Amino acid sequence: MAGHVPLSYGSRKTVKKAAEEPLFIRVFLTVVAFIFLFLFLVLPLAAIFIKAFEQGIHVYLAAITEPDALAAIKLTLLVVLLTVPVNALFGIAAAWAITKFDFKGKSLLTTIIDLPFAVSPVIAGLVFVLLFSTHGLFGDLLFANDIKIIFAIPGIVIATLFVTLPFVARELIPLMQSQGSSEEEASLTLGAGGWKTFWLVTLPNIKWGLLYGIILCNARTVGEFGAVSVVSGHIRGLTNTMPLHIEILYNEYQFSAAFAVASLMSILAIVTLIFKNMIEWKANQHG
Amino acid sequence: MKSRFKKHSILPGFGLSLGFTMLYLSLLVLLPLSMIFVNTASMSWSDFWSTVTEPRVVASYKLSFGAAFVAASINMVFGVLIAWVLVRYSFPGKRLIDGLVDLPFALPTAVAGIALTTLYAKTGWVGQFLSFKVAFTPLGVTVALTFIGLPFVVRMVQPVLQNFDKETEEASAILGANRRQTFIRVIIPEILPAALTGFSLAFARALGEYGSVVFIAGNMPMKTEITPLLIMTKLEQYDYAGATAIAAVMLIISFIMLLFINGMQWWMNRKFAHY
């Protein structure tokens, strides 16, 4: 997972020449890195926006204000609202258990937390079909009680929960590990209760890492395609998230509209990244 | 009893936090994933074996592994390079570039797939200048996987380079090593574990990727069909047993990959404990 990387802008003048590359190598390396990033990042991004505006601003605005698009946007936001807090809560609990205590099977537990990251999204969708479909483990129970999970919003939420599960925990575990528990111990020794210690000591210490994890989790929630595609049912205006809506538009030959919604998602991604950078910067400042 | 399971700590909340963690993981991860094995268990061993070793499936493993490996390798080389440039050199727009590196992570994979296909198809912006085909070939699959795996190596190597003791490099230079020797003997060993971890993360992610690849792959049996697509194909043919059998194979591979990654990180932490 993407690490927590504060950039340092310290003066480099003190560094001895011997430990630096000659200018032409520096320029060469920078240029190569630029070309690579240009081909793989800038061009695709540019393609999305140019394609989106190909038929003019009217088509663009129409595409993102059309009822089905709005429904997709709303559903996506709803899914974010439901999954991110739950996974944040899980991340805190898991990190607390793993970093503050020593117990057997800890490394296995960490591996299991990582598992959703390495599992193919297709499989992630499939397992919930196996659980909740009419032939699944809970199929009869659900059908009898008329509870819809798969091909309805709960299914999308659950699949997204699965896919985005590791992110907050993954950010917090190394952070809390490096911080140790001496501050909490001091607080407890001084007579503060468990919750109070958590609120007043631990949480302020981990807040930037927590926010960072939440942002990663959020980004992935918005963009998840494979797993959601398996469990959604693709009912227009009801169970289509933004990525699925893009696929539909694309399949209806409405290429500009598809790219318009895609550009909206790219803007969302960029805003997320800016937010992330701000947090890194803040975290850096506060040490 | 309890004391044998965990060492004593004065901190509270062990039961609550671990209990919640275990419950959540069991319900959301272990139970669902175990369904794959439950469903596969209904197949006989020979059925299972013939399904997962069918030539078309084997061809898809080769493509998925091959393309994921090449993509992760490209990312390892360029990831280290980008991390190096970002940490060591200063140039205008550095912060912007640094932020942009995470784009593949935040961009929906389907959007990435469509955008890349637009670029690298024969009539695409980039494709028309190339004398060879990119989209709809294994090369196209590799391009998509390179895109989605890009952030991992950069983000793993960056902090290591940042914390890297410049004095070590200087010492090496003072002791008479030239820049190349210093790089090979001093710097590479330092960043190698991080680069390898990033590599395996990118590899694990690329192995399971679906959304971006299906648009650019062309999906020809035996040639450009990735394993996750085969699982989908089996599902669409109402062949649940076949789909879960292939899924089981992928799942086991993912788990092994993760154990490897975690082992690597544990080793790194131990080695670089002084940071």
Added chain:
Amino acid sequence: MKNKQVLSKFLISMATTAVILAGCGNSKAGNESEENESEENAASSSKESVELLNVSYDPTRELYEEFNKEFAAHWKKETGQNVTIQQSHGGSGKQGRAVIDGLEADVVTLALAGDIDEVAKAGLTAEDWQTRLDDNSTPYTSTIVFLVRKGNPKHIKDWGDLAKKGVSVITPNPKTSGGARWNYLAAWAYGDKKFSGDEKKIKTFVGDIYKNVEVLDSGARGATTTFVERGIGDVLIAWENEAFLSLNELGKDQFEIVVPSISILAEPPVAVVDKVAKKKGTEKVAEAYLEYLYSKKGQEIAAENYYRPRDKEVLAKYADQFPKINLVTIDDDFGGWKTAQEKHFNDGGTFDEIYQPK
């Protein structure tokens, strides 16, 4: 200050969690009340509004978008009831699977009988569903034609030209796309006539066509996009309605339709999903919905969307639009879907042999 902010954020997230829990409870309650309502409806059938879910395959989006509006107006006039029809589109096999897995479709309108057979096999509808409506439960048909680039630079006239070296063909994967199975069978039918039933030669011939396939998309729409947008391939094997649609939507000046000497009568059937309709209390409206497809208005809409109507009068009216083709049928020439599916498309069938010779 800062701590307080983070605290409040955390509190908000906790509150949201609580809301979710409450929401789960609510949604359950909501479902229950819906159920009660639908029971009432089944009893009195005087509910003010009703919802239908039509699970269909890829290239029927435009058709049903238009038809749904028309039917809603018709139903309102007949019964005073408001009906909203939701659409779900995707590959035929995928959609059939979703219905089997619990996507609560009142009606299915899929690309081939085989997929609805699977739905019936799962106990969701009667095994004899295909006899319940006229014309094999297929209110409209289509056939398989070629879409080529303007001026037909590769001189593609018939199926034989597709097997020639240097011709690049685009068609979706018959394994994942129901529609593409008709493409495959149409090619097979041509080979069958040409080699008068010599199976070995037919296999080689069909194999030669598929060896010319450059991109094997997973769905019909994907294949069209590849051909039209990406500019890949010399010829797209497509449903007639898809070919017309691409021609009209994407540029008459860029493409031409070529009609082969022989093709297949593609029958995309429709059926009510009994079990779901019964549960939701929508049997009546679902049946009326499908029957309305056979009405003059329904047939006109089908024809306007380039599907061949069953109604003779409507067909006559649109005769210019649909060229006469020598058509084979699945029942007469392939022994029905079940046989065709087993022989050609199941694992180890003739299609697999192209890529993995025995």
